[in-house]
Amino acid sequence: MARVRATRPQPATLIPGDGIGPEVIAAAVLAIEAAGGRIVWDVQKAGKASFDESGTPIPDSLIRSIRRTRVGLKGPLETQVGRVGYRSVNVALRKTFDLYANVRPIRTLPGVRSAFSGVDLIVVRENTEDVYSGIEHQIAPGVVEAVKVITARASRRIARYAFELARRERRRRVTAIHKANIMKLSDGLFLACARQVGKLHRRIKYDELIVDNACMQLVLRPQEFDFLLLVNLYGDIVSDLCSGLVGGLGLVPGANVGDRCAIFEAVHGTAPDIAGKGVANPLAAIFSGIMLLRHVGQTAPANRLERAAHRLLAERRVLTPDLGGKATTKKMTERLIALL
Ligand code: ATP
Numbered sequence: 001m002a003r004v005r006a007t008r009p010q011p012a013t014l015i016p017g018d019g020i021g022p023e024v025i026a027a028a029v030l031a032i033e034a035a036g037g038r039i040v041w042d043v044q045k046a047g048k049a050s051f052d053e054s055g056t057p058i059p060d061s062l063i064r065s066i067r068r069t070r071v072g073l074k075g076p077l078e079t080q081v082g083r084v085g086y087r088s089v090n091v092a093l094r095k096t097f098d099l100y101a102n103v104r105p106i107r108t109l110p111g112v113r114s115a116f117s118g119v120d121l122i123v124v125r126e127n128t129e130d131v132y133s134g135i136e137h138q139i140a141p142g143v144v145e146a147v148k149v150i151t152a153r154a155s156r157r158i159a160r161y162a163f164e165l166a167r168r169e170r171r172r173r174v175t176a177i178h179k180a181n182i183m184k185l186s187d188g189l190f191l192a193c194a195r196q197v198g199k200l201h202r203r204i205k206y207d208e209l210i211v212d213n214a215c216m217q218l219v220l221r222p223q224e225f226d227f228l229l230l231v232n233l234y235g236d237i238v239s240d241l242c243s244g245l246v247g248g249l250g251l252v253p254g255a256n257v258g259d260r261c262a263i264f265e266a267v268h269g270t271a272p273d274i275a276g277k278g279v280a281n282p283l284a285a286i287f288s289g290i291m292l293l294r295h296v297g298q299t300a301p302a303n304r305l306e307r308a309a310h311r312l313l314a315e316r317r318v319l320t321p322d323l324g325g326k327a328t329t330k331k332m333t334e335r336l337i338a339l340l
Contacts, residue, residue, distance in 0.1 A: 010296045013065040013263075014041040017075020018048045019270025020280035025075040027282030027333040028289040034337040035305035037293050042069060047077035047089045057089045058096075066097060072263040073292055075285070076270045091134070093263065094127050099256035100154065101161045102127045104239045104267060105291075110314035112247040113324065118223045119246050122169060125235025126158040126190075127256060132232045150186040150231065155193035161257070162194075162229045163201045173205040173226040174198065177214045177234055190231050215241060243267050250281030250322045253288035255295070262295055264288040278328045281320040283309060286336070308339040 014029065016022040032039060044062040051057045057077075066072055079088045093099070102125040108117050135147035166174050176194040180187035191208060198206035209217065211234045218225065218238070222245045230238060243252040249268035256263045266284030274280055286309060293302035312318065318335035319325025327335070 009038040009040045010071065010298065011040045011042060011069040012292065012296075013062070013069045013072035014043045015046050015062070015072060015074040015077075016043065016049070017046070017270070018078040019076060019272050019275040020268075021075025021077070021270060023275075023278065023280050023329050024266065024282040024285035025073065027329055028073065028285040030333055031282075031286050031305055031336055032289045032293065032301070035293075035308070035340055036301040037289070037298055037305070038301075039292075039296075039298075041073075046074075046093075058092055063096060066093075066261055066263070070261045071292060071296060072261070073285075073289055074263050074265040076266065076268060078270050091132055094256055097258050097261045097263070098128065099258040099261065099263060100126065100128045100157055101255075101257045102235060102239075103165065103255045103257060104242070104252060106239075106242040106246055106252060108246050109251060110310050111316050112251065112313055114245065114247040116222050116245055121222065121225045121227060121242065122165065122171065123228045123230070123235065123239045123242055124158065124162040124165065125230050125239060126154060126232050127235075128232075129154050130232030148183070148186050148233075150189050152189060152193055155190045156197060159194045159197035159229065162227070163197055163204060166204050166227045167201060169227075171204065171227040173207065174201075175214070175225060175228050176206070176208045177211050177228055177230045177238060178208060179211050179234070181210060187231065194229060211238070214238065218242065218245065239267065248322055249284065250320065251283050251287070253284055253291055255288070255291050262292075264292040264295070278330060279321055280329050281322050282329050282333055283313075304340060308336055311339045312336045 016025045042065045044065050046062050047057050050059050077089045104123045106121050106123060108119045129149045131146055131148045133149045138144050176191055178187040178191055180191050243249050252267040254265055254267050266288050268284055290302045290306050312335055318327045318332050320327055320332055
């Protein structure tokens with residue numbers, strides 16, 4: 001009998017997060033373990049949970065943990081709107097660990113009722129600059145300026161990452177999305193870098209689309225897209241739009257990737273309207289966990305868990321309300337584990 005080489009347990013930082021975060025992250029941890037994933041979790045608080053306890057949304061222990069494990073699974077964190085409160089922890093984590101690529105696979109899933117079938121695209125978003133630098137100031141009463149920063153270095157880096165990922169995933173076409181007709185210098189620079197990198201990947205077709213037109217085309221014919229490359233702000237908006245194409249926020253996972261660390265998280269936010277009610281869909285967090293398992297080379301449990309999740313969706317018996325069912329997060333997770 002062939003000897004099976006035991007995988008060494010992988011240390012990983014676990015951030016339960018705010019709102020529905022702790023509910024869906026607990027489900028993901030159970031599912032990963034049941035599928036045979038070998039992860040040693042280092043649980044860390046961040047965001048509101050940490051701010052209320054220690055006065056800081058990003059404690060040093062969290063930074064140390066991610067530096068050590070270099071991989072994390074994160075629940076959504078509350079971001080305060082307007083002038084008050086601390087700056088976005090999500091943005092700060094991306095900056096601290098230089099997680100420059102945000103990756104979201106958007107796929108039609110079995111059994112999920114949505115407007116389209118046959119959607120299968122990957123969205124890659126530059127994660128460190130654009131208007132997310134948070135440089136805003138009032139230049140006169142009633143006049144506020146926000147700065148959009150685009151550099152050749154970050155644009156080339158994300159383009160290289162995107163084309164490399166497209167090649168690994170056997171994608172045939174990368175579409176860069178922009179507004180260079182208006183932001184000629186900034187989006188123009190981003191496009192120039194994407195074109196330059198694209199020329200090195202002759203087997204992948206490269207094209208460009210203005211963001212407003214891209215949104216219209218995506219809601220009409222999403223099946224025609226293969227791989228999208230965007231600057232930070234358009235990426236934020238367009239990737240949520242893409243989640244809607246395949247059944248909503250409760251299903252789409254994501255990764256924030258840098259050269260040293262990667263943090264995996266669902267696309268959805270804290271969902272305050274359903275937090276604490278035990279009805280959040282855990283699958284986006286679980287699919288993010290599957291991405292984490294693949295990232296650390298634990299492919300067998302990742303595949304097992306993905307197959308079970310597809311079966312769970314296809315049988316349409318035990319689903320949370322966002323998918324048209326009546327089940328709780330707990331019941332849906334138990335059914336998923338039973339299907340492993
Ligand atoms: P935040 O400010 O943290 O982004 P939000 O309410 O603006 O919170 P989301 O948390 O992404 O944005 O939620 C948008 C909608 O999608 C809400 O109605 C929410 O209930 C629903 N939703 C998000 N995630 C899930 C989930 N995992 N399961 C079920 N519904 C969800």
